Amino acid sequence: MRWQLELVSGPEIEPVTLAEMRRHLRMFEDVTDEDADITALITGAREWVEDYTGRILMDQTWRLSIDQTGDLWLDPAATSVIVSDDPDSPGFYLRRSPILAIVSVNTVDADGAETLVDTADYELRAADSKFPFLVPTSTATWRDANLRIEFRAGFADLTGSPQDDAGVVPERFKQAMKLWVEAHYDRDEKMMQQLLDAAENIAKRLKGQVGFA
DSSP states (O other): OOEEEEEEESSSSSSSSSHHHHHHTOOOOTOOOTTHHHHHHHHHHHHHHHHHHHHHHOOEEEEEEEEEEGOOBBBOOSSOOOOOOTTTSSSEEEEEBEEEEEEEEEETTTTEEEEOOOOOGGGESSTTSSSOOOEEEEOOOOOEEEEEEEEEEEETTSSSOOOOGGGSOOOOHHHHHHHHHHHHHHOOOHHHHHHHHOOOHHHHTOOOOOOOO
């Protein structure tokens, strides 16, 4: 099985604001010449948290491309994350969570031509869990198909009315981000690794990425 996960569109806002990060770093109010660097570090911290945990913080669109989907079928009766090659066991993991919506599912032929799969032919399950997955219905025949799936993921849904904000993102993620930024901002040889270890330990409990290949 081969798969590729690509970011289609990133978030419009970050879960930690520049003002919050400046307070964490205990910066003087009149010192603003490094704000652009801190803003870039905030983005880097979010991306690190998302890569490490597989959990998406703010509303984003992702594309999962899959070859040889037979290797992705899982046992629906399993109580843990068990992957099998049983063609009668439907479903495959999306590798990012939580899922806000499935944008589209396409089968891809040998020439790269895509065919849109009807929404009635699949079902999203466990969308809010660490391990959301998509299952074909009884009318869908995806066993030998290559797939291209676009989906929106994130704790904060920015399409609602009113829109969610960073307040819905679990605080642990934001604390991990702040420590990561502090480590890379100060670059203190003695403290950097301790701060990074602390950030990782905070985020680890919320880790949900399925990393099998």
